[in-house]
Every structure is written in C-alpha cells, then in structure tokens.
Amino acid sequence: MERRTKTMDDSLLRLETASGTFLAASVFSSKALAKMLIKTGANHIEQPMVCVSNRIDLLDIVAEFPETAYLLSTRFWPGSLNLIFSSGENVPGILNNRSSTVMVTMPQNDEFRQFIDLHGPLAVVKDSCEESEFLGSEDGEVFKTDSGIINDDATVISFLDSHSPLIVSPGSIPVEKIKEVTGTIEWFTGGSVQNYFDKQSPSLVLSTPLFVAEKDSLSVYDQSSCNRVALVTFGESVNFSSEYEFVRNLSLAGDLGEAAANLYPTLQDLDCRGYDAIFLELLPSQHPLGSLLNRRLREIGLDISKFGLLMNEAY
Incomplete structure (x- = not known):
C-alpha cells in the first residue's frame, strides 16, 4: 500500500464527545500544534495522543514500526491499545517537548476515524477553553459524537527499546492476550504513563552559555x-x-x-x-x-x- 499525501492543515479542531471536549491539530503542523498548546494552557504538559485511521499513516509518524507492534495493532486496533514509538522526522518537536516520542492509537469510534481520514492524523488533548472562546477564533470546525474517542482504560505499550515491548500501563486488554502476540514482555515500574514520558524528555543541553x-x-x-x-x-x-x-x-x-x-x-x-x-x-x-x-x-x-x-x- 502507498502512503497518502500528508495533511498540513494549520487549523485547530474541536471534538465534543461523550467523554468530554478535546482539541485536535494536525500532527505535521507546528503552527496548529502550538495553537493547541496555547488553548490548553501553560499547565498542560501531558503527552498528546496521536490518533490515526489506518496503519499506513504510521510510516510518516514513527521512526520505526517493529513487526511485533504491527501484529499487536492488527489484532487490537481499532481499540483500547496505545503504542509508544520514537517519532519520525516529519513530526515537529513541539508535539513531544523534544523527547522524540509519540503515542499512537486507532480509535474505535467509526465516525471519528472517518473524520481523521478527512483531516489526516491528529494530535488530541483535553480542552480547557470555553466554547465561545474557541468559536471566536479563526478556527471553529467542530466534530460531535455521542460516543467517546479516547479510551481511559487503554493498555499502553512502548517500543522505544528497539523491538522489545514494554507495558507502561495495563488496561482492558488481558496481559495473556498480549503475550499470545509478543511472547515475553517487560513492565515499566516507574509509575504513571506521564512519568514514563518524563523519563524520555531530558532538558535541551547546550555547550554555549x-x-x-x-x-x-x-x-x-x-x-x-x-x-x-x-x-x-x-x-x-x-x-x-x-x-x-x-x-x-x-x-x-x-x-x-x-x-x-x-x-x-x-x-x-x-x-x-x-x-x-x-x-x-x-x-x-x-x-x-x-x-x-x-x-x-x-x-x-x-x-x-x-x-x-x-x-x-x-x-
């Protein structure tokens, strides 16, 4: 299958769902991602979720897509599985605070996947602004659904260490089912998913004062x-x-x-x-x-x- 043309839309999108309101931006647009940070406020430091509608989009988002990750995604996507990879060169550093990591999922919501098909892969974060503030800006497209789009009970697995899968956070997928695909698997013991990302995000080091x-x-x-x-x-x-x-x-x-x-x-x-x-x-x-x-x-x-x-x- 061939890669599709990367979408570089600089607009900000609003997602009104059963599980809350979110903001979304093209994963390839530095300007749109920066708008998203502005809207969500200075205290928002969590890693955005990147939502895709098909595995082909991963070729432009991740540095490497190991076979085990492919097998997991084939079995559990769309669904409650979030995969962490080293980000590819097309992903702006502002998305991940220069940590060179990206967390990807394929949502179960059919309508939302169709929306992603239209706009391209989206970085999604929880919204903290009022609706009137959003609609008063130059952006304003709103996606509405009676279902959720992000699973709070997702299983999070990292592939930052080459091909060795690491369970960062257990979720609704039974570990036994994951082992059927991966064989042996390691566990992250350092706390929350955000703690894991913090460990991947060293400060920028300069040799010049x-x-x-x-x-x-x-x-x-x-x-x-x-x-x-x-x-x-x-x-x-x-x-x-x-x-x-x-x-x-x-x-x-x-x-x-x-x-x-x-x-x-x-x-x-x-x-x-x-x-x-x-x-x-x-x-x-x-x-x-x-x-x-x-x-x-x-x-x-x-x-x-x-x-x-x-x-x-x-x-």
Missing part, C-alpha cells in the same frame, strides 16, 4: 565581555547594540506558535556555530505558551533580568 532576559535588558550588552555573541529575539524589533554578531528573530510577526516551532532548532543551530554566548529574549509571559516556554528556558539558561544584571556583568 545561554542567558535569558526581558526585552529591555537586551539592549545593554557590552561587547567587552566576550567577542562573539548571538542574540535571539521575538516580535517587534528594538534598537539592539550593533555589537551582537548575529541576530535571529523567532517570529517577526509576534506569532507565539511560529516562535515555539523555531525555538529549539534555532538554539541547536546557534550552539554549533562557536559563539561565546547566546542571549535570548524571554517570550510574553501573559500568554500560556509563552509562560510555558519561559519556564523551560530558565531551566537551561541563566535568567539575568531577575538579578538586575547587565549582559556584560553576567558573562
């Missing part, structure tokens, strides 16, 4: 502190010092979705260029996605603005 600050602090850099400095900014331009050797804007239009998609690739690219330091403008914290990204940036860099330091005093 990273300093983060509010926009106003970025214009006071003194070149005497180091020779080669890169600056990463966002939105409306400011008259920054000409001493910065390189300036890159994450989004000239001030689009947080675009900035989120560009952030990690930009830092990784600059880290390879041999700069003495990277200075980065913190994103607008009044927006949920900006607040979420700022927290992560403060984990991997030094926030000099909160210490009242000038750039040249920090390095």
Whole structure:
C-alpha cells in the first residue's frame, strides 16, 4: 500500500464527545500544534495522543514500526491499545517537548476515524477553553459524537527499546492476550504513563552559555565581555547594540506558535556555530505558551533580568 499525501492543515479542531471536549491539530503542523498548546494552557504538559485511521499513516509518524507492534495493532486496533514509538522526522518537536516520542492509537469510534481520514492524523488533548472562546477564533470546525474517542482504560505499550515491548500501563486488554502476540514482555515500574514520558524528555543541553532576559535588558550588552555573541529575539524589533554578531528573530510577526516551532532548532543551530554566548529574549509571559516556554528556558539558561544584571556583568 502507498502512503497518502500528508495533511498540513494549520487549523485547530474541536471534538465534543461523550467523554468530554478535546482539541485536535494536525500532527505535521507546528503552527496548529502550538495553537493547541496555547488553548490548553501553560499547565498542560501531558503527552498528546496521536490518533490515526489506518496503519499506513504510521510510516510518516514513527521512526520505526517493529513487526511485533504491527501484529499487536492488527489484532487490537481499532481499540483500547496505545503504542509508544520514537517519532519520525516529519513530526515537529513541539508535539513531544523534544523527547522524540509519540503515542499512537486507532480509535474505535467509526465516525471519528472517518473524520481523521478527512483531516489526516491528529494530535488530541483535553480542552480547557470555553466554547465561545474557541468559536471566536479563526478556527471553529467542530466534530460531535455521542460516543467517546479516547479510551481511559487503554493498555499502553512502548517500543522505544528497539523491538522489545514494554507495558507502561495495563488496561482492558488481558496481559495473556498480549503475550499470545509478543511472547515475553517487560513492565515499566516507574509509575504513571506521564512519568514514563518524563523519563524520555531530558532538558535541551547546550555547550554555549545561554542567558535569558526581558526585552529591555537586551539592549545593554557590552561587547567587552566576550567577542562573539548571538542574540535571539521575538516580535517587534528594538534598537539592539550593533555589537551582537548575529541576530535571529523567532517570529517577526509576534506569532507565539511560529516562535515555539523555531525555538529549539534555532538554539541547536546557534550552539554549533562557536559563539561565546547566546542571549535570548524571554517570550510574553501573559500568554500560556509563552509562560510555558519561559519556564523551560530558565531551566537551561541563566535568567539575568531577575538579578538586575547587565549582559556584560553576567558573562
């Protein structure tokens, strides 16, 4: 069977179901995924569920589809089985917080699978916004069903360790039935599914010193502190010092979705260029996605603005 053309729809979808309301975005669209993070709020850190309507779509989503995973999916999909894989190169890092993992299921709901056929594979998360807020945006397509679309009692199995299946969370599928397909199987003993994902998500590590600050602090850099400095900014331009050797804007239009998609690739690219330091403008914290990204940036860099330091005093 041939792969179908990947859908790159940037719109956000709303799913109203018997088990609650969800938001959905194309698994291939950084912009749509960023919108989904904004809508669900800064506290949403759970791994989104990727829903497919056929196994062919997995070829564009996962790095490898082991034979045992294929046999499990053939026997238990559509149904209460979630499979975890290393994500493929087509999947934006914003989907999985750069952990390079993806959790996939094929829903039992026939109507929803037809909806996925129309829109392509969808990343799905629980909705936290009001209906009026959603419908007032540029998006607004709504899928409604009297049934559920995500099984809370799903069995979760990981294939991150090559071909060796690991039960991360037992569910409604009897273990004996799984063993009929897999033979022996291992168990994750570290707690919840989210704990498992957290263990797969190390912070971004940079060899170049990273300093983060509010926009106003970025214009006071003194070149005497180091020779080669890169600056990463966002939105409306400011008259920054000409001493910065390189300036890159994450989004000239001030689009947080675009900035989120560009952030990690930009830092990784600059880290390879041999700069003495990277200075980065913190994103607008009044927006949920900006607040979420700022927290992560403060984990991997030094926030000099909160210490009242000038750039040249920090390095």
